[in-house]
Amino acid sequence: MQDQTSPGKLLEALRAQPPLVHCITNFVAMNIAANVLLATGASPAMVHAKEEAGEFAAIAGALTINIGTLSAGWMRGMRAAATAARDNHKPWVLDPVAHYATAFRREAVASLLELQPTVIRGNASEIIALAGGASRGQGVDSRDPVEQAEASARLLAETHRAVVAVTGATDFVTDGTRAVRIDGGSPWMPQVTALGCSLTCLVGAFAAINPDAPFEATIAALAVFAVAGEAAATEAEGPGSFSVRFLDSLARIDGAFLDRHARVRQA
Numbered sequence: 001m002q003d004q005t006s007p008g009k010l011l012e013a014l015r016a017q018p019p020l021v022h023c024i025t026n027f028v029a030m031n032i033a034a035n036v037l038l039a040t041g042a043s044p045a046m047v048h049a050k051e052e053a054g055e056f057a058a059i060a061g062a063l064t065i066n067i068g069t070l071s072a073g074w075m076r077g078m079r080a081a082a083t084a085a086r087d088n089h090k091p092w093v094l095d096p097v098a099h100y101a102t103a104f105r106r107e108a109v110a111s112l113l114e115l116q117p118t119v120i121r122g123n124a125s126e127i128i129a130l131a132g133g134a135s136r137g138q139g140v141d142s143r144d145p146v147e148q149a150e151a152s153a154r155l156l157a158e159t160h161r162a163v164v165a166v167t168g169a170t171d172f173v174t175d176g177t178r179a180v181r182i183d184g185g186s187p188w189m190p191q192v193t194a195l196g197c198s199l200t201c202l203v204g205a206f207a208a209i210n211p212d213a214p215f216e217a218t219i220a221a222l223a224v225f226a227v228a229g230e231a232a233a234t235e236a237e238g239p240g241s242f243s244v245r246f247l248d249s250l251a252r253i254d255g256a257f258l259d260r261h262a263r264v265r266q267a
């Protein structure tokens with residue numbers, strides 16, 4: 001019997017019962033992240049107010065928190081939502097955007113890590129710095145190769161008992177014990193702002209339909225981006241047309257295509 005947690009099977013399960021994904025994400029990413037979730041088959045809701053974020057997290061299938069355009073009020077909403085997700089046993093995903101850049105961001109991420117994210121998704125510079133290493137990140141952009149972040153990812157996974165996904169030319173995912181690398185995507189992807197943020201939301205969508213296997217759920221989300229990104233790049237002429245083709249590819253691929261084209265190998 002085919003593996004029921006293959007990326008293709010999980011994509012089919014997601015489309016059969018579209019999960020409600022509570023996304024607390026930055027102003028830059030809100031629109032494309034919502035469109036990425038809709039194109040893939042999930043149901044996004046961008047809700048960040050401190051007055052309702054906790055209540056909303058309790059009714060969603062999963063929560064994602066991205067600190068890209070952080071403020072003190074948003075921080076209160078983030079903590080309320082992460083507390084509610086934890087208390088209601090809902091998976092939640094942390095995207096520590098450029099946390100190395102300011103004390104404000106570092107304090108925010110330290111505070112959110114105390115609320116036990118299920119998955120941490122970041123680029124190589126963010127993951128290296130989160131594990132205490134010296135990274136070369138510039139603003140929100142990575143300047144480090146994924147290979148140099150793999151040990152940091154393993155350390156973070158063990159320390160925080162979370163799945164850690166490091167994305168880049170070849171993605172790396174670990175739960176501290178198991179680890180895989182995922183090839184694919186396109187060099188145009190880092191040239192389209194907020195695709196990483198959008199991927200964090202898609203990780204949430206897959207975790208919502210597979211809460212007991214966040215490692216496999218994370219792999220599925222990254223495999224969708226890798227296969228859809230590779231397909232879109234064959235039709236694109238630059239980052240602008242890529243971003244349009246990418247949404248079409250997300251909507252077009254099905255489970256069989258995903259399992260046939262995903263390149264996931266044991267690390």
Ligand SMILES: Nc1ncnc2c1ncn2[C@@H]1O[C@H](COP(=O)(O)OP(=O)(O)O)[C@@H](O)[C@H]1O
Pocket residue numbers: 122123124140141142167168169170171184185186187188189190194195196197199222225226229
């Ligand atoms: N050079 C590359 N080649 C192929 N895919 C890439 C490349 N850089 C990033 N990606 C893909 O782009 C998506 C966003 O990841 P990334 O750019 O690392 O995140 P962030 O936007 O948070 O920095 C991921 O699916 C990743 O695999």
Ligand SMILES: Cc1ncsc1CCOP(=O)(O)O
Pocket residue numbers: 026028029068069097140193194195196197198
């Ligand atoms: C440009 C920018 N500034 C604050 S958040 C953001 C988007 C970052 O998106 P990603 O992490 O996916 O590159």
Ligand SMILES: [Mg+2]
Pocket residue numbers: 097122123140196197
């Ligand atoms: Mg990012």
